[in-house]
Amino acid sequence: MRKHVSRTLIGVAAVSALLLTGCSGGGGGADSGKPNLPKGDEVSTKVDPSLKKLLPEDIQKKGSIDIAVDIPFPPLSAYDANNREIGFDPELGRLLGQKLGVDVVLSKQAFDSVIPSMQAKKHDIIMSGMNDTPEREQTITYVDYTHGGFAILVKPGNPKKITGQSALCGKTVSVQKSTIQGELLRATKCSGAPVTVMELPTDLDALTALRAGKSDAYSADAVVADYVAATTDDGKAYEIVRDPENPAGFNPVYSGIGVLKSNTQLVDAMQKTLQALIDDGSYQKVLERNHMEAYSVKTAEVNQGGKTQ
Incomplete structure (x- = not known):
């Protein structure tokens, strides 16, 4: 999903060390307890109140969206020196929350357990570079965000x-x-x-x-x-x-945001919000920041993996 690499993200050796100390969840690492918004040189966007109205009532009431992320998996996800979640998935996740006007809780979750965990209602969506496949589409609906x-x-x-x-x-x-x-x-x-x-x-x-x-x-x-x-x-x-x-x-495939197939309202909200980030250019900036621009999608489509395999 990228051609060349800069030092925007921490190296693999540092990732390995941070894996032992990285936080297991909670809205912003070292800033846990505060709203989990883009900071520093991270890409930012503007809230769109009309999109928040598309969210399911339970998410609107709690005021946050819980995202399962497999960390570390650079450049898709990693911890920085302050235990802050960085990389494409955490940074795009924060953008989704910022556009929707809700907080974001990023929870470290082993990749092989992210779907059962979501089925158990431990989080709302998955952002772990998960490939969109016909088999997974039996349980999950994907809002596809990369192709590679x-x-x-x-x-x-x-x-x-x-x-x-x-x-x-x-x-x-x-x-x-x-x-x-x-x-x-x-x-x-x-x-x-x-x-x-x-x-x-x-x-x-x-x-x-x-x-x-x-x-x-x-x-x-x-x-x-x-x-x-x-x-x-x-x-x-x-x-x-x-x-x-x-x-x-x-064998290029689509990867995307995973939402329970039954949660059609949240699927619609994620699709329209990702499209808004594509339209305002912030999605492309996150790709470029993480050197993944070769893997971009032009529009926010659903379940393309099942259509192309």
Whole structure:
């Protein structure tokens, strides 16, 4: 979801350390208890009272929207040195709240539990770079906010000579549990031995497996793989394998804001609010701030994953 990386976001090593101390939720990290609004050089927008009226009554009454975010997953999400949630998802989430005129509560949630947690009413929406797939659409409605594929990381020098997805046949690839990459890799057409998919609890675990030689490659959303390759050990820890025919990554898919399928009123509010952020230019600025502009969408559409796969 981006081509190049600056130091706007903290590096992977710092993310790993902050993971041990990062807050598990609550509207603004070090500023917990205060309204969770954009601050510093973060992108800001103006409130639109007409959009707030679209929200379900329970959210209007409590005056806040609870967002589940898998942290860390840079550049989509991370903690800064003050335990403030940063990255595309937290920053876009704050913009949604600001446009709607409600507070935002960002809750750290393991990726493989975000849907059950929302079903249990522990949060209102999911913003975790979640791919929009037909299977997930059986439970979740997506307001799609990015479009991109996955990329492959290998060790420096590419000792296994991996040149693309088909070259992963007979190899072991580490991925984060419950991500679409595992499904896509298992579906790889191989004339001989299939791809062995090593699913691990966190994205950091999957990266560590590659670095330790337990896997031959690592796969994640292109935006994440690109970030890791560019920032870890000054770009010397990994090499990225790209799809020469698609700069946005192998098997591009939509990702978006997840809302319970039954909550049609909230889906409508999220779609119209995201469209308002696209129209006023703040959505594009958040993408650019996080170097994800190659993965933008032009309009806020719903459930495009089910239409294109």
